[in-house]
């Protein structure tokens with residue numbers, strides 16, 4: 467057992483030694499040439515992971531700040547937004563929109579389920595004036611990945627409806643509802659296509675799939691989103707994406723950035739390019755499978771019933787009858803140096819979660835499953851013969 471804990475929570479994720487070292491880089495002028503080159507380099511590389519030809523803006527904020535920037539940069543008070551929510555982070559996205567005065571129309575699912583494209587299509591048909599749809603790609607609180615491509619297609623299909631109604635044709639535009647995506651715990655780890663799937667604002671955070679510490683949010687905006695920006699009236703200053711867009715060609719950010727994280731990100735993106743998207747996605751798929759098969763073999767149940775939507779970055783597991791989640795987590799940490807997460811919101815005390823995104827190899831999962839098996843036995847759960 468090494469000193470560094472096996473950090474199996476869905477973010478912050480472990481940071482490898484070479485990236486930790488990069489984070490300790492001495493400060494330079496954040497408006498100087500060296501840092502300008504670095505910003506340009508990482509912003510360019512991020513476009514590959516988003517699969518977008520649009521700029522990727524880098525905010526010094528956690529993922530939630532990125533979500534807030536998406537809302538305030540595209541919407542106005544009293545705009546109607548459809549919130550597709552399958553868990554705690556879906557609720558958070560909706561709460562941000564509500565806080566700034568949007569009229570939120572909820573489309574909620576039982577926690578553990580994925581959203582259905584058909585329901586989204588129907589909700590939009592009932593509310594043709596919806597300005598934006600808020601959707602979580604990977605719901606970290608429940609371990610469920612939404613069929614985002616299908617959902618986005620359902621939203622985009624509204625465009626033809628808007629066009630046939632006339633007013634948008636007059637202006638030469640066919641903009642349907644904007645698709646605002648929380649991709650915080652999916653981007654960089656599982657397949658994703660911002661442009662190909664027709665997504666308008668995409669948000670992710672440095673401490674999830676990217677192997678760097680918390681502190682940066684990455685946000686892309688489509689042309690359609692920039693058109694919405696021009697008319698968006700929600701109050702904004704620090705999180706104004708237009709200010710970030712205008713600073714980027716100079717290799718700058720509007721405010722002093724979290725420079726240390728940028729130094730780490732530079733090395734992380736180099737590492738990720740070396741491994742390659744294909745291999746990174748395959749590794750996450752196989753880690754996800756390994757965790758699911760492992761816990762099921764112990765006789766445990768996944769929160770996500772339909773495994774087609776089970777997340778390859780985080781797994782939520784129902785805590786068995788008679789076992790306390792807190793005792794389970796504490797024992798794993800104290801005796802095996804393995805740190806796992808509990809449940810959020812209404813799932814607190816009911817589930818526990820294992821993170822498997824970013825820096826994760828088979829050995830980490832083997833160690834986690836072994837610790838879990840022994841801990842469960844210690845706490846009196848009859849672990850089914852696994853192998």
Ligand SMILES: *Cc1c(COP(=O)(O)O)cnc(C)c1O
Pocket residue numbers: 476477528529530531555602604605606648649650651671674
């Ligand atoms: C982690 C996470 C966030 C952002 O959380 P922060 O703590 O603000 O970084 C948002 N959405 C999802 C799905 C997440 O996993």
